[in-house]
Amino acid sequence: MEQINELKARYSISDSRDQRPDLGFITVDPGRLAALLAELQQVRGYTHLSFITAVDYPETGTFQLTYMVHNFESAHSLGVRTVISRDTALMESVHHLWKQAKTYQRELKEMYGIDFPGSPGVDDPFILEGWQGPPPMRRDFDTRAYSEKTYFPRPGRKTSDPRRHMQSRLYPDYTPFEEET
């Protein structure tokens, strides 16, 4: 935590909290993120990039990116968060710090449409072959409407509450409380 206090002023870290003794989160401006990660990796011992992930907030028009880095010596994980605009959806690549970052960035490009210019192979398809719709993990993408339009839904599908269904099968004479009144 002292380390983070040292960094706070220099990288304009807006929010920091400890979730567990071995896990903390800090929030930083997108412009300062790559510099902060470089210092964490090369000076502060956070040598391992565990993952990069995104959360979509259409309500505020933002993506929250989390870069989880790990320090093997102190066994401490640090999530570095940053908030970027949903419309431009552009972020600096960190593949020069960790090679594996390019895979996460490729996935984020495909699933959320967040672009990382300069990241190797970022435009290649990741798991969806020949996908032509909007990025499917964005929350305003209606998967049900897309599925009904594309995949020939079989008519006659019905859904039943498992509790009521089993009750009526096993105890046909039983009336549940809420229906008695």
Next chain:
Amino acid sequence: MHNKETLPNLGLPEHERDLFCDARPRVSKPLASYIEKFLNWSRANSLWILAYGTGCGAIELRPLFTARFDISRYGMAPRPTPRQASLLMIGGYLSVKTLKRVIRSYEQMQNPKFVIGLGSCTVNGGMYWDSYNTINRLDHYLPVDVYITGCMPRPEAIIAGFEQLKKRIKDGRAEGANQYAEQFDWYKANQKKIITDWNMPDYNW
């Protein structure tokens, strides 16, 4: 040179088009009834399985093949390649990406060939019915002989499905391969509607 019956193979690069089949699948007419009856009897009693474990359904195939439910009692055996198999078992949900591989495998099997759809996912999408990337009805892409419902069906249910399939074969009603050849254009149109990067031959025999 290119008559009406030739497939264009537009998904392949131009220098590769000569390397692949460009003939449409053909309907094979049944022989004289008593011969066909005998052939169907023997087909029904030596089903060789290509198990395509796309989803969780594949987990029920292990007890089926091993000692407890021992499927070799019924003259069935798992095969490692589509070219030796006569029964394609689709074990669960199919994403667009796996459907592409399934189509390739199905078309490489020799006639007569049968398809069993395992689990609710192949029937109507199952619990993945509203997903952006899994198909809902397998029978729009491949001719399915028997569906086995359940999520997942137990090995007993699968054996019952095999019995159903055998009955269909013996009655001469399991004509999926011929149906595929007859309605080839319909099946291809459905397949190409969702597989947008079609980079394989139009028919892989």
